[in-house]
Amino acid sequence: MTAPRSGDVLREPAPDVHDTTRIGAYLRWLQHARGLAFDDYHALHRWSVDDLDGFWSSVWEFAGVRAATPPAAVLADPTMPGATWFPGATLNYAEHATRPTGVAAAAPAVIGVSQSRERVQLSWAELADQVARAREGLRRLGVGRGDRVAAYLPNLPETVVAFLATASLGAVWAACAPEFGAHSVIERFAQVEPTVLLAVSGYRYGAKEIDRRDEVAQIRAALPSLHHVVGVPYGPGTLPETVCWTDLLAEPAPPAFDPVPFDHPLCVLFSSGTTGPPKAIVHGHGGILLEHFKNHLLSWDLHPGDRMLWFTTTAWMMWNSLVSGLLAGATIVTIDGDPVHSGLDWQWRLAEEIGATLMGASPGYLMACRSQGLAPARHHDLSRLRQIGAAGSPLPPEGYDWVTEQFGSRVLLNVGSGGTDVCSGIVQGGPWQPVVRGEISGPCLGVAAAAFDPAGHPVVGEFGELVITEPMPSMPLGFWGDDDRSRYRAAYFDTYPGIWRHGDWARFSSSGSCVIAGRSDATLNRGGVRLGTAEFYRVVEELPEIVDSLVVHLEDAHGGNGELLLFVQLAAGHEFDNALRERIAGALRTALSPRHVPDRVISVAAVPRNRTGKKLEVPVKKILRGAAVDEMLSRDALADPRALDAFAALPAHHGWETA
Secondary structure (H helix, E strand, O other): OOOOOOOEEEEEEOOOOOHHHHHHHHHHHHHHHOOOOOOHHHHHHHHHHHHHHHHHHHHHHHOOOOOOEEEOEEEEEEEOOOOOOOOOOEOOOHHHOOOOOOOOOEEEEEEEEEOOOOOOOEEEEHHHHHHHHHHHHHHHOOOOOOOOEEOOOOOOOHHHHHHHHHHHHEEEEEEEEEOOOOHHHHHHHHHOOEEEEHHHEEEOOOOOOOEEEHHOOOOHHHHOOEEEEEEEOOOOOOOOOOOHHHOOOOOOOOOOOOOEOOOOOEEEEEOOOOOOOOEEEEEEHHHHHHHHHHHHHHOOOOOOOOEEEEEEOOOHHHHHHHHHHHHHOOEEEEEEOOOOOOOOOOOHHHHHHHOOOOOOOOOOHHHHHOOOOOOOOHOOOOOOEEEEEEEEOOHHHHHHHHHHHHOOOOOOEEEEEEEEOEEEEHHHHOOOOOOEEEEOOOEEEOOOOEEEEEOOEEEEOOOEEEEEOOOOOOOOOOEEEOOOOOOHHHHHHHOOOOEEEEEEEEOOOOOOOOOEEEEEEHHHEEEEEOOHHHHHHHHHHOOOEEEEEEEEEEEOOOOOEEEEEEEEEEEEOOOOOOOHHHHHHHHHEEEEEEEHOOEEEEEEEOOOOOOOOEOOOHHHHHHHHHOOOOHHHOOEEEOOOOOHHHOOHHHHHOHHHHH
């Protein structure tokens, strides 16, 4: 039997895809309403990027967007940056999230799962009532259109309610998860100058009780714009001198939603802050509404009554995507706490218990389940599960194999890549696309994604810069405080004027599938050949002695090969010796090429990752050149705040800071 290879098709679209999925319903609608028919996904995608007016207006109509005033056009100005979408239209995101079609008022809208308290469930009627009450409470505190409401909250039903209430007023939402320390929170919230802060006194993570009262006090003292602090009852004790959450929601009020322009700010999402000060990325009501309708209906295939389970914190754009499950009429599950505290299979147990139809998981989690020999489909009733989403970092081919072995063709593995910058996917799969081993199925609908060489020419079959050549409605309105848009242009448009450069290193095949090999500023230039870091990791981390790894290339200022450095975190019970070094070198030489063999292999206690699981190649490289850890990034941006300390001690010992 031939061993599986990257690029092999593991799953074709189901035969009944046109009859059972939302994209099938959309295709029928297109034929009936527009007289359009497409033979396959590639043809549909071509139309979606060649006729932006036609595609995005079809999403608007198919999803049933409700506008107080209709748009005068679809795409009035396609110039990037600054494309103008749906001018004249007024609407409100929160109205669509609390009033989806096809759901019963008594059906569950939000299920809150927590380590800190008993489970909470809100029906659609209760969600609408609480949003209306919170809106009235915020209005009593003086919050109006354009004011900023900041949240230092975990992923709770109250957080969802507060976000939708803020949006209903036309105020602007900004959030940080409570695992962030005061310095990181202040660094972010000070940029947007909130008038109201919602906070908790602490939370529980695994066996550990985390008290955040001192951090809240520091945040309050550092934000002179604050007029009020609302204390959400959660964690140890209470917060002094606050408006209690129950008092905020004390007054009943009818549901109301202020119509705002399509490009009115909805929320500010902050970049990770691991390669510089966090960017305050502003997203608009209409752009997020339309993009998430497109994604959640046509790619994630969410139906009214579905159950969406995706572990995330409030600091990651996946939280916004989770909340937008409400747009499709799906029940969303908010999770707070350590998802592996009671065992690696806890998320699978929860998926069985709540009847998840879409379960999101990080590639790291899926690979850990594979490594530990879990068999979720055999040990749990996951018969309702139709789709597993994977995002946050590249999934190795072996991860595709594991999901296929567990679930067969019944469950769609939807691997995607996108980012906070567009608050959605750029490339991913869907019910009408094949699953390709080790590769992402292709560009999302409405996303003109490609790989460019340094001269700005598209390349196929080789790696290049991931770019978007046509505007998307969910591209940011800008960065908060960047009035002349200079930082915004520098972040995305300086390399290829008029073209969005996303910052990932990507390769598209002739059939449209895609490989993301890591950040383009972390790729390795060995003898003039650029190598993606993901290629290293899938080989090295298959060795039983290695739990995690990180690779960087320190260039030679005089034009030599420089040094290729591989850092490895050992599995328990294994020793780092010359035999292991040789095994690593041999595996890389055989699976990849002699160019991939590192000059040095160094054992470290932990590989540094940010809180969404991404490895921090660029910060490590800067630290090895002599940069100070605390001056370059906040430790609160790290999953393990101490993970960079070992790297900070290395430059002086090896002389890399003067290389």
